Amino acid sequence: xxxxxxxxxxxxxxxxxxxxxxxxxxxxxxxxxxxxxxxxxxxxxxxxxxxxxxxxxxxxxxxxxxxxxxxxxxxxxxxxxxxxxxxxxxxxxxxxxxxxxxxxxxxxxxxxxxxxxxxxxxxxxxxxxxxxxxxxxxxxxxxxxxxx
Amino acid sequence: xxxxxxxxxxxxxxxxxxxxxxxxxxxxxxxxxxxxxxxxxxxxxxxxxxxxxxxxxxxxxxxxxxxxxxxxxxxxxxxxxxxxxxxxxxxxxxxxxxxxxxxxxxxxxxxxxxxxxxxxxxxxxxxxxxxxxxxxxxxxxxxxxxxxxxxxxxxxxxxxxxxxxxxxxxxx
Numbered sequence: 001x002x003x004x005x006x007x008x009x010x011x012x013x014x015x016x017x018x019x020x021x022x023x024x025x026x027x028x029x030x031x032x033x034x035x036x037x038x039x040x041x042x043x044x045x046x047x048x049x050x051x052x053x054x055x056x057x058x059x060x061x062x063x064x065x066x067x068x069x070x071x072x073x074x075x076x077x078x079x080x081x082x083x084x085x086x087x088x089x090x091x092x093x094x095x096x097x098x099x100x101x102x103x104x105x106x107x108x109x110x111x112x113x114x115x116x117x118x119x120x121x122x123x124x125x126x127x128x129x130x131x132x133x134x135x136x137x138x139x140x141x142x143x144x145x146x147x148x
Numbered sequence: 149x150x151x152x153x154x155x156x157x158x159x160x161x162x163x164x165x166x167x168x169x170x171x172x173x174x175x176x177x178x179x180x181x182x183x184x185x186x187x188x189x190x191x192x193x194x195x196x197x198x199x200x201x202x203x204x205x206x207x208x209x210x211x212x213x214x215x216x217x218x219x220x221x222x223x224x225x226x227x228x229x230x231x232x233x234x235x236x237x238x239x240x241x242x243x244x245x246x247x248x249x250x251x252x253x254x255x256x257x258x259x260x261x262x263x264x265x266x267x268x269x270x271x272x273x274x275x276x277x278x279x280x281x282x283x284x285x286x287x288x289x290x291x292x293x294x295x296x297x298x299x300x301x302x303x304x305x306x307x308x309x310x311x312x313x314x315x316x317x318x319x320x
Contacts, residue, residue, distance in 0.1 A: 073306060
């Protein structure tokens, strides 16, 4: 039987770990962290074809939203939906790099890691498409006069 | 069975049929079809993965405490979260706007935590300087940057109009 104290000890155990003890390369300056984030962004745009397609699609959707003059709240929803795909795509690429770094060999857990990260992207895309249709569909139909 | 090579120069078994199978150096067959991944047993490769729900929750809280204590950016995110929630309560947002704002804020917390997790995984994989390590860390932090920018955008979109109204209402 676990006592209350044991539980508290185990919950607080992780925060007592000092990362500097293991990883001397972790950046501490905010400015350089920001620079690394931009570097990662440029890498994705340059090396990942999907990210470039995504960039174009994002701009098209934002332009469409502005053209349809949806309200600020709806625009916020669209922006969030687009961002969700970008985030998933970036984290997927990061996980993929981490897995490739861990082992150059084929390994079942490498497959699980990569496939599950890719599933997150798929999930983000499906949710975003549904949100896009829900928010932009009605005003688009009205604007095109398809409603009759 | 025809043997071909993949880009890493490792032999790749080709059954010649429509079955897509790769072979690991340990001789284990990896089914590359859609149902291949779900048939893999994580417990077989990593015995420390835990199936207990309560235990999982404890680890999650432990992880949250870790980022709160060790990650400077999470500390700033915490302060911003409190400020935004106070601001939202002050101007009185409707339910959907609250949902939007909290979703955007949640995305910042999620990407920061995943960024820290990926960084730890990379540091664990190697303590040497490596191009893949740089890619992984930089791209993960790009996701965190992205979620922060989008949160600021959304906060501006949903908070600025009611805050301006509240301010002009005070002045009148």
